[in-house]
Amino acid sequence: MRVLRSSAVAVVAAATALTAVSGCAEKSDTKGADTVRVKATDDKCEVSTTSFPAGHVKIAVENKGSKVTEVYVYAPGDRIVTERENIGPGTKAEITATIKAGAYEIACKPGMKGDGIRQKITVKGEGAAPKSDPELDKAVAEYRKYVQAQADETIPAAEKFAEAVKKGDLDEAKKLYAPSRVGWERTEPVAESFGDIDPKVDVREDGLEKDQKWTGWHKLEKSLWDEKKIDEDDKKLADQLMTDLKDWQKRVGTAEITPTSMANGAKELLDEVATGKVTGEEERYSHTDLVDFQANVEGAEKSYELLKPVASKNDAALAKELDKQFAELRKLLGDYREGDGFKAYDSVGKDDRKKLSDAVNALAEPLSKLAGAVVK
Template sequence: MPAVRRSFAVIAGTAVLAVPALAACSSDSGGGDAVKVVASDKKCEVAKTEWAPGKNTLKVSNKGSQVTEVYVYAQGDRIVTERENIGPGTSVEITFDIKAGDYEVACKPGMKGDGIRQTVKVSGVASEKPLDPRLAKAVADYRAYVQAQVDNGLPLVEQFAAAVKAGDTAKAKDLYAKSRYGWESIEPVAESFGDLDPKMDVREADLEPNQEFTGWHRLEKTLWTTGTLTAEDGKYADQLLADYKDLQAKVGTAEITPTSIANGAKELLDEVATGKVTGEEEAFSHTDLVDFDGNVVGAKKAFELLKPVVQEKDAALATQLAAEFAKIEAELAKYKKGDGYVSYETVGEPQRKELSDAVNALAEPLSKLAAAVAQ
C-alpha cells in the first residue's frame, strides 16, 4: 500500500523474498494512439494534455531510479485509473474509460506522497458503440458483488468493535482478520470515498507527517503488542465502525465500467505483492494470508464476470488467467488452518518465494485484461 491511501472513482523481506515490480514485464495493449507519459524521479511528462472522452490508453515509461506509480485523478483525488509497481527502466500501458472534465496525472516516485502532477482536460463527445450486453451484465453483477461484500462484513465489524470496547482481547483478535475480509476483496472500490481509506486501513509505517494513526491497524497494534484495550481503543473502534457504515452507504454510488473492473483486479494483485506476500500488511497480527486470500478472491470474481467477453476476444488470455488463478489458489491452500490460515510468521522464506512467484505469474496476464475487454 502506498503511504497516501487512494480514492478510486471506478468509470519484511530478505533478498530472497523481494518482490519485483509487477509491471516490469506487463503491457496492456491499448493500440497506437496511447498517450505517452514519462515518469522520472523529478518529473511527470505527459505528451498530450487534451484527451477525448471514452476509452483511452496511457503508455507509461519509468525513466527514474525508483519504482513508481501513476494515477489519473478526478476532482477530490478520486482515481479514474492507476498502476502501481512500475519498475525503473520499464514501460506499461493502461487502458481505461474517462468522462469529460478536468483531471490530473500524477507520478509517484517511490510510491509515496501526492506525486508530481500534470493537469489534463477531457472534452468532446465520446464516439462509443453501445455496450456489449455481456459487459453491461458484468458491471451490474460486480456492483451487486461489491455491495454484498460490504453488507456481509458489517456484522463482523460490529462484533469486532464491540469486543474492543468490552476489553475482550481474545475475541477481538479472533474477529480482527475476519472483519477485514470483505474490505480486502473489493479494496479498489473501498478506496473510492474521500479520506475513508486512510482513516480505516493505513499502516503505521505509511503514516504521513501529522497523520493520526487510526482504523484496523491501530487496533491491531494494541491487540498484538500490549494486549490491553483501553477507553481510547474503544473510541478508535467506534470510529472504525462509523467509517465502515459510511462506506456501506456510499459504495453503491461508485462508477463502475468494464475496464475499471479489470484494472481493479490488477490492483488487487498489486496489493498482494506490495503488502501481503512481503508480510508488511499485518505487521503485528501476521494475518497476511487472510488478506491475501481476500485480494485473490476479489480479483478472480472480476475476471470471471468479464470472462465471457475475454474468451471471445482473447481465448489464450482467458485460458492463461484461469490456469494462473488455479495455481495461486493451490499455493494458498497449503496454509489453510480451519476456517482461516496459519500465522504468516510460520511461513518460511522459500515458501514466501513460491507465493511471490505465483503472484507474479498471475499479475502479468492480468495486466492485459482491461485491454482485452476494451477491444
C-alpha cells in the first residue's frame, strides 16, 4: 500500500524547485551498469547525475538524514519504475534496475511520506540494450501469466465481498474481506507501477491527500470493524471498488516487467511487510495482517523461484541463502495459523512480532541483492 501520489502540476513544481548536484555516472561493480548516487537527507535529495545511459543502472542510495527514507524512480504519470523503502538513517542501499530511454524523476521521501523531494532526470538512448537471455525471457513470461492470474482470481473473490457489503451482511463481509485481498497483495508492486490504481483501492486514512475522497478496501474495513455498520455510502464504495479492480485487471497485461523489476518487486513486497504488516498498521481495524503478510511473502517467493535458475548460476551462495531464509520465514508464519487462516494480529504479542520482524529483515537483506545477481 502506498500513499496517494501528487498531481502532475505538483510533480513539476517539486522537481523545478530542487537544485541538483550534477556530474557523471560512475562505473559500478555490476557488469554493464553505471552507478547513480543518491544522497538523501531530511530536506534534500542530491543526485550525482541528471543524465545517464539506458540499460541496467545501479542506484546507490545513502541516507544521511535523521529519518527513515525511501527512494523512487518515477516515469510520467507517477508510474513507479523502481523503488526502495525503509532505508534507515546512516544506512546505504543499492537498487539495480533496467531503465529505458526517456524522462523520469528520482524522489526521496524522508519519513516515507508525501510526494517526496524530486529531481528530474533524463535516461539517454545510447546505452547498450540488455542482451536477451532465454531463461530470463521465460521468467518474465511466466511472471506475466502469474500476475494476470492473480488479478483474474481477485475479481470473483472481491465480488463476493462487495455483494455482502451491498446486502448489508456485516458478518459475511468481514469473513470475505481478507480473502478478497490476497491476489492484490501477492502482486502489489505491479499494481502500484500504474500510479493511479493503488490510491483508489488500497490507501489508508493517514495516506489521503488533501480533499481526496477515501475509497477502497480500507474504508470498508473501518466501517465493518470500527464503526460496526454498513451504510449507503459503503454500498456505493463496494461498487466503486469493483470498478477500480476491474480496471486493474484489464491493465495488468500492459505492465512493464523486466527481470530486475521482478527482483526489486520481491524486495518491495518484503518492505511492505516490514513497514505495514509487522507493525499492524495495514489492517488496523480487522487485524488480518497475517493474511496480507503471507500473500506478500508468496508473491516475493514466486518472483525469486522464476529468477532462481539464472541467479543460482551467477551467485550460488545468494540463492542458497534465499532458499534458507524463505523456508525459515514460511515455517515461522506457520506458527500463527488458526484453522484455514491466521490468528488475529492483535493477539500476537510483542515478542512474537519481534520474531516476525527479525525473520523479515533476515530475508530482505539477501533479497535486495537478487536484481544484481540476475544481470551479472
